[in-house]
Amino acid sequence: MNLVQKSEGFVRDYLAQNLSPDILYHNITHTERVVHRVVELAQWENCSAEDKELLTLAAWFHDVGYATQFENNEIVGAQIAEEFFKSENLAADKIEKIKSLILATIPKSEPKTLLEKIIKDADCSHVGSEYFFDVSTALKTELELHQHQKIKSTEWDQGNLEFLDEHQFFTTSAKENWQAQKDKNRLKLEERIREREEKLADKKRSRKMGRGVETMFRVTLKNHMDLSAIADTKANILLSINAIIISVAIANLLPKLDSISNTFLVYPTMVLLFFSVVSIILSVLSTRPNVSNVHVTREMIKNNQSNILFFGNFNKMSLEEFEWGIEYLIENQDTLYNSLTRDLYFLGLVLERKYRLLRITYNVFMIGIVLSALAFVVSYFMIAEVS
Incomplete structure (x- = not known):
């Protein structure tokens, strides 16, 4: 069994035993998706075999910290990864690279290297996918359970629209393959917000008339x-x-x-x-x-x-x-x-x-x-x- 397979087995077992059932988005399904997207981007960007391996290992561990805490989970994930790879006698320089890749997934952080850009794009690849709205619903429910507070659909959609406006893909491959679908998702989101506002306006008018x-x-x-x-x-x-x-x-x-x-x-x-x-x-x-x-x-x-x-x-x-x-x-x-x-x-x-x-x-x-x-x-x- 190679290191990638051992990492996969460790993460699956760790999340199954420790991850709260309230975590509906940052779970093993999201991790599998990011691993798949990392491999895909690494191939498109012609990365070396060693870089592909480092990216895959980091992708498996990038959200494992959610099993311990919600905020600053990337730091915890990097620590868990370091302990695991030390037990596997991985070279210290490679462990540091994996940790830096995990920390690159921190929201609003600016990736510097190509590998950091790849894992950053893979982590947010759902914005350029057809399942964007399904993922968005799961993330909304997860935040509601964590915050113990209902989030209004209007506020959530508006926040998603602002996020799409601020978000950008960093790699050329992500821009070429995912940007078009991201633009479609944004247009669909704008249309949904507009329809909801029109319904609300009609509702207000009907109440004023009554x-x-x-x-x-x-x-x-x-x-x-x-x-x-x-x-x-x-x-x-x-x-x-x-x-x-x-x-x-x-x-x-x-x-x-x-x-x-x-x-x-x-x-x-x-x-x-x-x-x-x-x-x-x-x-x-x-x-x-x-x-x-x-x-x-x-x-x-x-x-x-x-x-x-x-x-x-x-x-x-x-x-x-x-x-x-x-x-x-x-x-x-x-x-x-x-x-x-x-x-x-x-x-x-x-x-x-x-x-x-x-x-x-x-x-x-x-x-x-x-x-x-x-x-x-x-x-x-x-x-x-x-x-």
Whole structure:
């Protein structure tokens, strides 16, 4: 078994044992593709047998670092390759050449030698292939899993377009054989972006024309606000009534309890005061505001994770961030409608809590009045019988 075959076997086993299943692009399939493209370019560029071997060895190891870490994986891959080739007693100068070829695949690095240009072009050969969009989808999913964040298709396509504009093939062979397909892919990507923008524009126009959506949100939110005001009014009424009851009890009943002849009033008065205090506490809880302590970021707004239309969410934002968020909502109606929907939903949750506490308060108040009245009547008759 020659060194290339040993390298292939080592990389296949290493990736199979250590590579995360979330790595959907930088896997063994991509490595095989790069190896194939390296051999192809080396033949077109009339490289020597030794150079072909070095390129093939570097291609097998160029992405093995992804099994350890996502960022700066090329450095890790070069270290793994160095350890492997030392164990195979490969000459030190060849190991250094292989390491430099692996490091040449670092994004935005500038290749200097012909071999570095070859492996650089092979690593990005998908941009000049018919399977460019399939590879792009796999890479998008891989980044989403790594970043734990959804990437919008519009942003991804625009980023791909910018990448194609910045990318260039370095070898003459790659330019002659792959540039034409790359240009086709770019045109197809532009067309897809344009079609998506037209659909989005049509969608926005249809929403602007449909005033029923705005009317629905406006009327529903107004109804919820009216219900909230009614709940606050009812709570204030209960709060006032119980405050008056406590004031009257303290002013008129408590001074009379010093007299032995009025001891029968102690328990009824305590019952009345207890239920009045509980009613006041529940009334306060039903109207007490609850402001969020979450600091809303631009990423949260973009991902529909917050609603800055509610003051409780944007109170910790700076003026600049808030202005940016409002402009973003105006420009992205999907996010705007989502914010209105979230506002309506959470307002409903607040109303549910208010009316639940209000119902409990009314029940407590009613039970307290009944028990207090019964306590006064029972105590009066008991003292009458004793007399």
